[in-house]
Amino acid sequence: MEFTSLLAISLGAILANNFIFAQFLGICPFLGVSKKIDTAVGMGGAVTFVMALASAFCFFINKLLVSLDLAFMQTVAFILVIASLVQFVEMFLKKFIPTLYTALGVYLPLITTNCAVLGVALLNVQNDYNFIESVVYGITGGLGFLVAIFLFAAVREQTEFSETPKSFEGFPIALVTAGLIALAFMGFSGLKIW
Amino acid sequence: MNFGKQLKEGLISQNPVLVQLLGMCSTLAITTSFFNGLGMGVSVLVILTLSNIIISLLRKIIPNEVRIACYIVVIAGFVTCVDLILKAFVPALSNSLGVFIPLIVVNCIILGRAEAFASKNGVGAAAVDGICQGIGYTLVLIIMCVFRELLGAGTFGAGLLGGGELGAAPGLRVIPEQFGIKILTMPVGGFLTLGALIAAMQWALTKSKNKKKEAK
Numbered sequence: 001m002e003f004t005s006l007l008a009i010s011l012g013a014i015l016a017n018n019f020i021f022a023q024f025l026g027i028c029p030f031l032g033v034s035k036k037i038d039t040a041v042g043m044g045g046a047v048t049f050v051m052a053l054a055s056a057f058c059f060f061i062n063k064l065l066v067s068l069d070l071a072f073m074q075t076v077a078f079i080l081v082i083a084s085l086v087q088f089v090e091m092f093l094k095k096f097i098p099t100l101y102t103a104l105g106v107y108l109p110l111i112t113t114n115c116a117v118l119g120v121a122l123l124n125v126q127n128d129y130n131f132i133e134s135v136v137y138g139i140t141g142g143l144g145f146l147v148a149i150f151l152f153a154a155v156r157e158q159t160e161f162s163e164t165p166k167s168f169e170g171f172p173i174a175l176v177t178a179g180l181i182a183l184a185f186m187g188f189s190g191l192k193i194w
Numbered sequence: 195m196n197f198g199k200q201l202k203e204g205l206i207s208q209n210p211v212l213v214q215l216l217g218m219c220s221t222l223a224i225t226t227s228f229f230n231g232l233g234m235g236v237s238v239l240v241i242l243t244l245s246n247i248i249i250s251l252l253r254k255i256i257p258n259e260v261r262i263a264c265y266i267v268v269i270a271g272f273v274t275c276v277d278l279i280l281k282a283f284v285p286a287l288s289n290s291l292g293v294f295i296p297l298i299v300v301n302c303i304i305l306g307r308a309e310a311f312a313s314k315n316g317v318g319a320a321a322v323d324g325i326c327q328g329i330g331y332t333l334v335l336i337i338m339c340v341f342r343e344l345l346g347a348g349t350f351g352a353g354l355l356g357g358g359e360l361g362a363a364p365g366l367r368v369i370p371e372q373f374g375i376k377i378l379t380m381p382v383g384g385f386l387t388l389g390a391l392i393a394a395m396q397w398a399l400t401k402s403k404n405k406k407k408e409a410k
Binding site: 021022023024025026027028031072073074075076079080083112113114115118119122123126165166167168169170171172173174175176178179180182183186 | 263292377380385397
């Protein structure tokens with residue numbers, strides 16, 4: 001029972017309800033950091049890590065807020081937790097894994113304003129997930145983001161060299177590409193039945 | 195005060211969505227009906243103006259090192275107010291926008307304007323900037339909503355017009371249902387519509403630039 005529900009959450013988060021293509025969470029870094037596959041994967045990994053941590057921490061913060069009758073402070077509390085988490089991850093990486101730190105560079109602080117991170121924390125509360133479900137949703141949601149940004153960067157590296165109409169150069173053609181990948185991901189929506 | 199110039203920047207030359215490319219998530223996600231677009235646009239407009247005013251007032255007090263954190267707290271405060279107000283008075287809109295109302299906190303438009311404008315300018319200018327950028331954002335949302343709703347579902351103003359309760363109204367039917375391009379109301383349609391809209395904007399901007407060059 002437990003296992004099937006976790007599997008359903010994971011499959012949903014990675015494929016059917018992909019954070020990028022079905023829920024539109026985290027579009028800014030998705031479009032901004034997807035020009036090269038390496039940086040895209042680095043960003044995806046960092047986002048997955050922060051999403052997992054944020055789901056775990058925000059679960060307890062939410063319990064605390066509810067018990068204190070302060071549930072309306074959710075948004076403020078969550079964003080502060082996420083901002084400090086990102087800061088903490090940044091310091092930790094700088095001290096212990098400096099190679100990864102330099103590879104991620106400016107993208108790390110950007111994660112604070114990634115709506116996927118705040119989104120996963122809010123959705124966990126909205127869906128009434130327990131602790132394990134929240135963490136699984138955070139990790140798999142991040143993996144979904146990773147899959148999406150990896151696919152997108154791979155296609156985008158190719159479109160760089162193709163001839164596009166002048167008005168469509170740069171961002172518009174990227175959006176059309178994303179639209180086509182989203183179309184492919186719509187095929188997974190049949191998985192929703194379980 | 196140069197209201198006309200700022201309005202022009204907000205609407206066209208520095209449009210937050212089409213030129214600065216900020217706030218993509220909400221733009222793509224909620225532009226499925228006129229009702230949603232208007233609600234989201236006005237919410238962002240109000241929050242942007244208020245947070246611009248407060249941040250501009252506090253710009254000399256906030257230490258430079260922790261400014262982003264301070265901005266986020268100010269913005270989150272206003273977002274919570276708007277969220278609660280909508281829940282209390284327009285529950286239909288609050289349900290239909292769902293998680294995207296609290297997510298206004300991380301909408302890059304608001305943080306972007308706080309960092310780029312409000313933290314460097316006086317209160318009056320910051321307030322005007324908030325209003326102009328908010329109008330620019332709302333306008334893009336409405337264009338996208340009308341386009342997607344009209345061609346996708348074949349209606350106009352679902353949830354707002356056509357009788358019935360707010361949020362449940364069927365809207366005015368313009369195109370018979372079987373001719374609607376369903377895909378436009380799905381996520382794919384959001385990407386394609388926004389791509390086409392930005393392309394149109396780039397085309398118009400380069401055209402006006404070339405015209406100016408020729409005139410010289």
